[in-house]
Amino acid sequence: MYKVKEVADIVGVSVRTLHHYDQIGLLQPESITPAGYRLYTSSNLERLQQILFFKEIGFSLQEIKNVLDQPDFDRKEALKLHKDLLKKKRQRLDDMIHTVDQTIQSLEGGTAMTNEDMFKGFDMKEIEEHQKKYADEVREKYPKETVDQAQAKTSQYTKDDWQNIMEETNEIYGNIAKRMDRDPADPEVQQEVGKWKQFITENFYYCTFEIFRGLADLYVDDPRFTKNIDKHGEGLSQYLRKAMIIYCDNHS
Template identity: 45%
Template sequence: MKVKEVADLVGISVRTLHHYDDIGLLIPEETTEAGYRIYSNKNLETLQQILFFKELGFPLKQIKEIISSPSFDREEALSLHRKMLVEKRRRLDRMIETVEKTMKHMKGEIKMSNKEKFEGFDFSHNPYEQEARERWGDEAVNKANQKIGNISKSEKDEFEERFNEIYRKLAEIRHTSPDSKEAQEGIKEWYDFLNTMGDYSFDAFKGLGQIYVDDERFTKNIDQFGKGLAQFMRDAMAVFADRNNK
């Protein structure tokens, strides 16, 4: 298939396919003397895999590393993709329900508690995301995930409520200076909270903040509380770490 045919089949742009070729992510089976890219069925299988990873938030650089690894197992990857997508669908269904209830609440048809307003915002972790990161070499994993998985449901509910409360408070002050007293008090609360579940040095805390911006999955989740929150937290966490790491 020619590049335009592939683009039409998949629903992506020709420019995107050209970019994938340029960075060595998806190299066509052959290129004719006239310069036309020709894609094989194997290329299409690889493209499908790329798009699955992309849908789950993996950056292109990491996708390239994963699928070019000699140990990459396509069947294993598809199985894990399915698990992660099912979990993602479950969370989205809950968020859709929350949106619908919020619309009714705004119209005065029902009353929502503060807790109900944030149902579906799950920042603990996708149980299969940890598996995926370990399998494909992503070291930027929240250190508290494993411990969270070992606590009871009631403790987890209390943890998540506290988690969301801190994020909501930080979102309210995200337009202030990261080194302001208010911002630093809020970030200290976040630091102390994280250390009830894990063991974060000041350097690790600062590194975690950087991940909030570097990893689009973290950015997307955090910014649901307020656009720009991930960057604000990154900056405030860096200030906090530098001030205390002396």
């Protein structure tokens, strides 16, 4: 366990910042001692790392909370995307260092620099485009209207609430995975799919049939969702998509 001052020293943020993150529900400590000391675990530090990554690419604190609190958030895939962005930035820094070296050589009487060489590394266009693509890719998964609804509900959730939500999510996925040998239109499968739609509405946002159908496509179009769902059974994402579409066709 780490006290708030220890976390601040490890990460390089202020104690005041950590207090603020706690107050808005972005990063809550694992526990608070009777004396009022906040105590953090390694899991808390992992979440803080992801918060700082998202901050670096321009996400607001509320946007970060909305994304990290999604049950299907895949930290590993998010880190891979961020690594790509960092590699772009590293290449830019290497180019700028090379430009500085060339400029020094030119000033000392070396070969004159071309205009292109003189400004190599200063062009932020590629990084900005890559950064925007990364940010848009995250944001587009969660339309503003549904994000607002989800935030209104999830902002009140406790750690125990989230634990219950994850357990119920795993239970529903598991129940459907057990029935993958059946037709997706099977009544028991459809009953579980109905539970999933209702679960989303009760815990996050009003899940219309249009949104539910969109989620069905997202589960197979986005490899991060596919990977997370398929942990419960190989090919579950494809099977679930078919079952969800059948459910929408039969009820909408």
